[in-house]
Amino acid sequence: MTTTWVPGADESGYGADNLPYGVFARPGSPPRVGVRVGDHVLDLAGALGGAEFAAPSLNPFLARGSSAWRATRAKISGMLTSADSRPAVEPHLVPLAEVELRRPFEVADYVDFYASLEHAANVGQILRPGDDPVHPNWRHLPVAYHGRAGTVVVSGTGVVRPRGQRQSPDGGGPVYGPSTRVDAEAELGFVVGTSTSLGRTVPVGDFAEHVFGVVLVNDWSARDIQAWEYVPLGPFLGKSFATSVSPWVVPLDALGAARFAGREQWPEPLPHLARVADWGLDLEMALAINGHVVSRPPYSAMYWTPDQMLAHLTSNGASLRTGDLYASGTVSGAEPGRQGCLLELSWGGTRPVRLPGGGERTFLEDGDTVTLTATARGMNGGTIRLGEVSGTLRPAEG
Ligand SMILES: O=C(O)/C=C/C(=O)CC(=O)CC(=O)O
Ligand SMILES: [Ca+2]
Ligand SMILES: [Mg+2]
Numbered sequence: 090m091t092t093t094w095v096p097g098a099d100e101s102g103y104g105a106d107n108l109p110y111g112v113f114a115r116p117g118s119p120p121r122v123g124v125r126v127g128d129h130v131l132d133l134a135g136a137l138g139g140a141e142f143a144a145p146s147l148n149p150f151l152a153r154g155s156s157a158w159r160a161t162r163a164k165i166s167g168m169l170t171s172a173d174s175r176p177a178v179e180p181h182l183v184p185l186a187e188v189e190l191r192r193p194f195e196v197a198d199y200v201d202f203y204a205s206l207e208h209a210a211n212v213g214q215i216l217r218p219g220d221d222p223v224h225p226n227w228r229h230l231p232v233a234y235h236g237r238a239g240t241v242v243v244s245g246t247g248v249v250r251p252r253g254q255r256q257s258p259d260g261g262g263p264v265y266g267p268s269t270r271v272d273a274e275a276e277l278g279f280v281v282g283t284s285t286s287l288g289r290t291v292p293v294g295d296f297a298e299h300v301f302g303v304v305l306v307n308d309w310s311a312r313d314i315q316a317w318e319y320v321p322l323g324p325f326l327g328k329s330f331a332t333s334v335s336p337w338v339v340p341l342d343a344l345g346a347a348r349f350a351g352r353e354q355w356p357e358p359l360p361h362l363a364r365v366a367d368w369g370l371d372l373e374m375a376l377a378i379n380g381h382v383v384s385r386p387p388y389s390a391m392y393w394t395p396d397q398m399l400a401h402l403t404s405n406g407a408s409l410r411t412g413d414l415y416a417s418g419t420v421s422g423a424e425p426g427r428q429g430c431l432l433e434l435s436w437g438g439t440r441p442v443r444l445p446g447g448g449e450r451t452f453l454e455d456g457d458t459v460t461l462t463a464t465a466r467g468m469n470g471g472t473i474r475l476g477e478v479s480g481t482l483r484p485a486e487g
Contacts, residue, residue, distance in 0.1 A: 090471035093169040095182065098127030102474030105170050106467040108162060109337035109476065110147055110302070113188040120145040120191050124165055125337055125476075128185050135181035136168060137161070147194040147301075147338060151282035152411040155298050158282065162342055190336035192243035193304070194280060197410035199236040199332065200402060201276070201308055201324075201418060203227075204393035208421035208429065215437040216316055228356060231393040231401050233415070236308070237329035241414065244335050244478040250455060250485040251330040253314035267485035268311035268327075270438065270452045273459040274419040275376045275386045275429035278306040279395050280338050281413035291403040294365045296396035297341055299409060305335040305374075305461050305478040306416045312432055312452065334414070335461075337476040347371045347465035351394040358397065361404060368394040372475070374420060374463040376429060378453070381445040386420035386429040388463070455484045 091105040098104045103125045113130045114120040122142040123130035133142035141149035150157070168174045203209055206223065209232075213222025226232065242248075250267050257264045282301035285291060291299055308328060315327030351369030358364075372388035398415060419429040428434050431452055434442045441449035453459065460479040467473040 090467055090469045091166070091170060093126065094172050094175050095126045095129060095169060098129075101127045102464065102472055103127050104467075104471065105166050106469055106471065107339065107343050107473040108165055109339040109343070110150070111193045111336045111338065112146060112191040113183070114191060115183065115188055122147060122150060123183070125185070126169055126182065129182040130185060130188055131165065131169070131178070132181040132183055136178055137164065145191070148412050151194060151280070151301050152284070154283050158301060158340065159342065162340060190243065190245070192241070192334065193336055193338050195412045196238040196241045196414050197281075197412035198414070199238040199241055200233050200415040201236050201328070202231050202233040202393065202398050202416060203418040204231050204391050204398065205418055205421045205429070206392040207390065207423050208419040208433065211421065211428065211433045215432060228354070229358065230362070231398045233398070233402070234323045236332060238414070240329055241332045241334055242480075244333055244476075244480065246331075246333065246480060247483045248309055248331040248333070248480045249483045251311050251314065251326070252485055252487070253311060253318075253326050255313035255317045263317060268313050270312035271482060272310045272312050272431045272452055273376065274308040274310055275374050275384070275461050276306040276308050276416040276419060277370070277372065277388060277463075278304040278334055278414050278416040279398070280304060281409050281415070282411055283409070284411050285403065285409045287408045288406040289403070289408065290361075290406060291399055291409065293362065293396045293400040296366075296368060296399050299399060300341060300395065302338040302340040303344070303475065304338055305463055305475055307333040307459060307461055307478050307480060308416060308419070309333065309480070310430070310432075331480070333478045333480045335476040335478040339473070339475050343468065343473055344370060344465060345468050349389070352390065352392055354392065362397050362400055364394060364397065366396065368396040370395075370465070372463045372465045374429070374461060377460045378444060378450060379446070379458055380460070383442055383444065384426055384428055384434060386427055387422040388420050390422045391417060391420060453482050455482055457482050
């Protein structure tokens with residue numbers, strides 16, 4: 090792996106081969122852009138100058154486009170690996186313990202895909218028994234819905250148990266009240282930097298010109314609200330109360346060693362969705378409740394790749410904006426213990442999931458903390474970490 094002069098950074102998963110971007114604030118100071126190195130944040134406005142880094146979100150930097158992203162990454166990498174730079178750069182390293190991490194970017198639009206075949210098949214069987222679990226369109230286009238950008242929150246933000254309308258337990262008419270089936274969904278999110286104009290489609294091959302990097306996403310879901318409301322239009326309030334993202338945006342350039350062709354697809358997608366580069370990603374995720382890992386979703390099992398998702402998202406000419414976020418959908422593998430949500434792990438609430446530290450869950454209880462982490466191979470050996478997205482479920486309000 091590439092080595093740095095920053096103490097402890099090389100072995101931390103946040104060395105020179107990672108360099109994820111975030112927004113941090115020191116007590117009493119306005120938030121600004123930084124890059125994580127080990128247990129420190131490099132204050133970019135201090136180390137590099139540039140108004141885009143003295144900003145409270147990554148958006149101005151994201152808008153500059155892929156040449157600027159690559160040049161900046163090379164500059165930061167040089168500063169952290171060359172001993173000659175140390176005296177000038179070290180004063181701009183701030184211990185993580187001294188900062189608060191903010192939501193890294195202003196979310197423009199939020200879309201959630203449904204790109205795992207195993208997840209789609211499982212949810213189909215659980216919610217629509219007797220029906221074809223995966224409808225024929227699913228293999229021809231990456232199915233998705235538009236979520237709520239304004240309720241995307243950063244890791245560490247408490248999530249209030251949502252209220253909503255659901256079918257009463259005796260199968261009678263609907264009731265309104267706190268959800269009794271709150272769930273988490275392990276996902277990967279893609280952060281758009283470069284915008285497009287209305288009417289333009291983004292070819293599959295232009296993915297890396299538009300997408301800057303990835304975050305971890307927990308798409309909190311109220312299964313009882315969802316199951317009652319979604320027919321026939323799809324998810325709405327069951328998923329719009331909160332979506333949590335990790336504070337560090339890992340650049341696509343850090344994920345080179347995790348790339349592979351992607352899972353085989355049959356039937357072959359239409360030409361405008363045909364893959365032209367390797368954008369399968371081999372990431373290992375871990376989903377924990379109160380610190381106990383309950384699932385290890387394998388991102389490599391995803392059916393649709395993110396370049397295909399972006400091409401589909403814009404295939405009608407819908408424009409992109411800086412800060413658009415699209416998530417993969419729940420990441421589920423075929424093997425037991427690799428499904429990305431409790432709905433699947435507990436098979437619709439019928440088989441409680443045992444927590445390794447004691448206790449069991451079908452769905453989440455007030456006070457539960459859900460944490461999603463992920464790792465990938467680094468560009469020059471070693472392992473890089475994607476940070477974590479964590480959130481605690483609070484009792485319903487009102
Ligand atoms: O099959 C359904 O009716 C709904 C499935 C989901 O929960 C949608 C979703 O959030 C997509 C995903 O995370 O894969
Ligand atoms: Ca989802
Ligand atoms: Mg959501």
